Amino acid sequence: MPKLNSSAELEKLRDEILSNRDSDQRIITLCSGTACHATGSRSVAAAIEEELEKQGLKDQVIVRKTGCHGFCERGPIIVLYPEGICYLQIEPENIPEIVSQTIKENKILEHLLYIDPSSDEKITREDEIPFYKNQQRLLFGANLQIDPKSIEDYLALGGYKALARALLKMDPGQALEEVKKANLRGRGGGGFPAGIKWEGSRSAPEDTKYVIVNADEGDPGAYMDRSLLEGNPHSVLEGLAIGAYTIGAREGFIYVRQEYPLAVDNINTAIKQAEEYGFLGENILGSDFSFTVKVHQGAGAFVCGESTALMTALEGRAGEPRPKYIRSNIKGLWDKPTVLNNVETWANVPLIINNGAEWFEKYGTETSKGTKIFSLVGKINNTGLVEVPMGMTLRDIIFKVGGGIRGGKKFKAVQTGGPSGGCLPEHLLDLQVGFDELTKAGSMMGSGGMIAMDEDTCMVDVARYFLDFLTDESCGKCVPCREGVKQMLKILTNITEGRGQEGDLELLEELGQVAKEVSLCALGQTAPNPFLSTLQYFRDEYEAHISGKRCPALYCKDLIAYYIDPEECQACQACLKKCPSDAIIGGKKTIHVIDQEKCTKCNTCYDVCPSRFSAVKKISGEPVPPAIPEEERTITRGSKEK
């Protein structure tokens, strides 16, 4: 491919690509992100190739392996074009019938369609499934149509048009003005306005400047950045190049988590292609702007998601944060002005340049514009990635898009913002999701993790879990974080293990206050949030643990006990066989009893006891009823009339 040297050449190439594409072309798309690989999409892909070959359709059907569609709960997903027929949870065994029935005969296979749980109706098209219908997929929608390894797919959707427009029709100041006017706020956590950050770097006097993509997505339960980078890497590159143009940077870096090998692969491929076509390199599209991008892999440290720690890591040192007396957009990487933004923020930039700030401002609330991708996980029916306009209520996201709580359980809380965020209770479900709204409620936007919790989740344990995470990930540079958070963890662990004392909560609050005020970086400053927000909304649970030695959610192992109700037990031996600790005494026609000494409280018996018996009981804060005497354990015919 010869380098493109002007906007006209780019448009000519695009026309060529589009004219070679037939809208009636039969295409099979298969989602092939990391999550889908885990559910077996590789073997499905192999089965498709094999079956097309076998049925002689290899030349007539295009197979496109796309990035993540978002509906990971039901993956792997196949969409057949031109009709847009969507089949879910595909296994290799389904492929022969899909090829012979749907592709050859145009027959829809009803048993592979989505069934709407509320109306029992079968849904054929992907965009009509309620999970998708209630979203606004400005960024993520393209994932469905792009093979991330094909730059042509990206160009066919208008790719690099924004870069051409910025470089050839706007001066750097105008491009910056557009992003500023759109009020694009950072999607990585803080929500700082990107345009203002860029402006700082732009006006800095230095010649050498840098731009960085932060793809060190460390928040547990969040994977939208990975899915964007894996599924649509060119959109991130295009945004980055536009950003570099506005501030006058010639070099950019993409810092990717080492745990994301597919994202590293796809972005490296994309960089090579962009260089070949002349979207990166010297004199891009014939302008006098030159820009190169390098990928840097992280080595496993959560704190490196913090901007200054990330820059230190990029310099080849241990990723410890630096004090921010001078912001990094003035003095960042190698002490040069550096703009660092998150993957999703960069991916928004081409949309803004293409459609204008006014268009972008149509979505969202007064202070939070555009859309946001959330990873909706935990005890929810439709686990996956969802993109919704800012300002949608938590209730709509969890119940309309997410399909509500699993197994008919009751909603208890939603955790947002990762380890720095907080837990919001049921009475805040009508809260509109936005940067300031969430902060006001004691949580935060963070990178967009949204973990739904049901009545079986213990909120004290959730706080303990996050502090355990943060203690482990604290880099150890400053004392309040290294020592204070560790002490908080110790006290919380005591509480969940039944050793809570009066005064613990006050001590925790005091420690939290100090960590918040004097820690060096955001990791320590926000570390107390999971505790503070759960205390604010679920104080009764803390009190039950401390004074009643009781876990209301029946979760904390040291505070619960299991026993088998002799009235209900049918001696089916399900628990007896599965118990990993041989703690169940009983046998055929002999009512089972749990040996409390041996029981490790692994919950296996509770899980396997057939629901029609529900004989295994969990209790907390009360003594275990005495086991029934051995001579009364035998079940004789008719002794248990049900």
Added chain:
Amino acid sequence: MDIEKVDQIIDKHNSEASSLIQVLLEIQSENRWLPRQILERISEKLEVPLSRIQHIATFYKAFSLIPKGRHEVHICMGTACHVRGAQNVLTAVEDYTGIKPGETDLDLKFSLETVNCLGCCALGPVMEVDGQIHGKISPAETADALKKYE
């Protein structure tokens, strides 16, 4: 791993000190651990003090200064997996392998680590063995899954 291979990796990164972490990552993934002689060689070639290399090799989770087992078992402890019972999965794996997170057994068969989110939250709880993901796994199923590995 011989010194020539180490030199090749260093040369690939133009012997730049700022590439230290990338060099270490490549060696870790090829050799599965970082022996002292290799670190000394890197120190010499990149002109970085050994103390700083040691700092980095112990700071980041991806590096190991002791040999790793033939099979790396990762238990995801991300929030989504946590609320779906990852702790019980971990306990079951600890019981089966006889090792705690961060440890390797004496036969060098398994190394056990906890990780903070593999990004397969829809499949939680998740156990990953040598990069292969076992999703929606119950504590009782872990032993069967691990039996296959030699």
